[in-house]
Amino acid sequence: MKNFNWKKLQNGSDIRGVALEGVPEETVNLTPEVAKTLGQAFANWLSEKVGKSPEELVVSVGRDSRLSGQTLIESFMEGMSECGCQVYNFGIASTPAMFMSTIDPKFNCDGGVMLTASHLPFNRNGFKFFTNRSGLDKKDIADILNLAEQNNFATVSPTKAIEQHDFISVYAAGLVETVRNAVNSSENFDRPLEGLKIVADAGNGAGGFYVDKVLQPLGADTTGSQFLEPDGTFPNHVPNPENQEAMAAICQAVIDNDADFGIIFDTDVDRAAAVDHQGNELNRNRLIALISAIVLQEHPGSTIVTDSITSEGLSKFIEKDLNGVHHRFKRGYKNVINESIRLNQEGQESWLAIETSGHGAMKENYFLDDGAYLATKLLAELAKSKQEGKFLTDLIANLVEPVESEEYRLKITVDDFKAYGNKVIEKLQEFARSQTDWKIVPNNYEGVRISCQSPDEDGWFLLRLSLHDPVLPLNIESNVSGGVEKIVSRLNEFFPSFNSLDLSSLN
Known part of the structure; x- marks a missing residue:
């Protein structure tokens, strides 16, 4: 595993990677060997978190229907077993069920793990982790990946037999x-x-x-x-x-x-x-x-x-x-x-x-x-x-829905995309203040949200920086027909000055 980029597997509070060949320019980085090491890393992280030795831990593991799931789950459970954990194999399961296994009075697992990449394509897979308090946060995932990178784990012999359970019922x-x-x-x-x-x-x-x-x-x-x-x-x-x-x-x-x-x-x-x-x-x-x-x-x-x-x-x-x-x-x-x-x-x-x-x-x-x-x-x-x-x-019955609603994804083409994206958002606030019928919405926690108050726009838009990707998502809604197009037309007076912004989706 020398020179392997463990950090690339982090996706917010999950782990995700490419598990199968078949998609151009997507190299496999979530292999059985990686899965086994992640199993060992989670066992050691959980041991420290709950104050038990790995041999005292009980951990449930489930998966969704992905083609790579069976192979990866076996390797992951092998890694945990080698650290001394008692592992329960739930087979095909749901992510919420894996958390519930940590608070169920009969199973009372110290941790739960779900192999899934949610709705991503067939070649992807990943891991979601739980304790009896909640799902893990970003820092927890970073800590697990750091342990995997160090790859310094004590193993036991013999290991406990992996037990099959029907927890989904x-x-x-x-x-x-x-x-x-x-x-x-x-x-x-x-x-x-x-x-x-x-x-x-x-x-x-x-x-x-x-x-x-x-x-x-x-x-x-x-x-x-x-x-x-x-x-x-x-x-x-x-x-x-x-x-x-x-x-x-x-x-x-x-x-x-x-x-x-x-x-x-x-x-x-x-x-x-x-x-x-x-x-x-x-x-x-x-x-x-x-x-x-x-x-x-x-x-x-x-x-x-x-x-x-x-x-x-x-x-x-x-x-x-x-x-x-x-x-x-x-x-x-x-x-x-x-x-x-x-x-x-x-x-x-x-x-x-x-x-x-x-x-x-x-x-x-x-x-x-x-x-x-x-x-x-x-x-x-x-x-x-x-x-x-x-x-x-x-x-x-009383919910009023917008007449039009669109999302555009503006790609940022520079390496330091976060700094560039934040600059665009900052400049857009200045531009909005210069428009007599646009108002910046207060108490907004990300990006900039603008209320568009002219009768032919009658709506709002939000420009924010994507959580993980070099993209500025732009959401626009209008209460009148043609309103989104009017808002886009005015934004097209602002965006072209940013040369490292791909505006093709707007056009």
């Missing part, structure tokens, strides 16, 4: 009880979804369990559910609720099967989106509005933390219609979760942290970004709505 049973207790039907307590047709789309990732282990025990008719079998080639569509093709597939499934509701998960089930009975998408701002309506029924006046690109209509809906507080923060699911936790610690009640990408975390569920739990909360409300002769979407 335990996790799913908890979701079933959540719905039963929330609906609390006096007529049909065990099967509160009876009479409802619900289709699910797992995108050939790890979420197929939700149909036979959650929906069916609750009495739902799941006819028309699709792509439930794990298949790491992802032959039907990208397993990503933000992907247009993926959302079109679940919308069509709802329409074709005359279903009451549709659910779609990403590869490792930490994100979800939904579809209403008419085949309309419930994702991004609509998903946030819907779960906010449910949370604010349960916790009136509390704070909803979202990422930075949520719409003005959503803010007005949360604050005027639901009488809650909308706290718009930074992009990044760990950012919104940590901000919600911080607010609670300071005495400001917050029960929901959610990104427009579908990462939703709730205080009642350990602030775990759990797509299956988010879907389960929606299902409980769906069942209650049916009992009252209403539709679930009646909850968001």
Whole structure:
């Protein structure tokens, strides 16, 4: 492993790399040898973190459906075993389930590990790590990679046998009880979804369990559910609720099967989106509005933390219609979760942290970004709505959505992209101040957000620096037809002076 670039494997609070050949100019850097060393590094990091010797540790390991998963999980578990850990192999699992194994009273694992690269292409893979407190942060990942680079690990012999366990059934049973207790039907307590047709789309990732282990025990008719079998080639569509093709597939499934509701998960089930009975998408701002309506029924006046690109209509809906507080923060699911936790610690009640990408975390569920739990909360409300002769979407009838919404990604073509990107943002603030009908939005936590107040624009835009890539994402929304084009036209007076900015997406 001499001269190996361990730091390149860090992706925020995860580890990600190229695990398979097959994509031009993407060299494999996540090999079985690397995975084994990472297993040893995590064992030693966890040992120090929880104050136990490696021989006293119990660690669960699961994976999604990726083609490289089986080989990498075996090597990773071998590395942990050689350090003396007791390893539980959960096989195909979900990311949220791996955290839950650390707090389940029967398993009580010291750590949990998920092999996944979320919605990334087939050739990628990676690791997400948990203790019984939460998922790891950036510094934790950097520390693990430093240990891997040093590669100075004591081993034991003989090693403990790796044990196989079906934990996903335990996790799913908890979701079933959540719905039963929330609906609390006096007529049909065990099967509160009876009479409802619900289709699910797992995108050939790890979420197929939700149909036979959650929906069916609750009495739902799941006819028309699709792509439930794990298949790491992802032959039907990208397993990503933000992907247009993926959302079109679940919308069509709802329409074709005359279903009451549709659910779609990403590869490792930490994100979800939904579809209403008419085949309309419930994702991004609509998903946030819907779960906010449910949370604010349960916790009136509390704070909803979202990422930075949520719409003005959503803010007005949360604050005027639901009488809650909308706290718009930074992009990044760990950012919104940590901000919600911080607010609670300071005495400001917050029960929901959610990104427009579908990462939703709730205080009642350990602030775990759990797509299956988010879907389960929606299902409980769906069942209650049916009992009252209403539709679930009646909850968001007053949500005003923008007429137009676009995202452009402006690539930065210099090495020091962060400094360059911040310079662009700084200069854009100066430009905005010179425009009589543009106003800089206060209390903005990343980039610059501008309210565009002329009648032919009537919207807003946000320019920010990407968390990891040499890109300036530009989000624009308008409440009038043609408004986005008008805003872009005015921005095109500003951007051309920056020679190291690729503006092709704007054109």
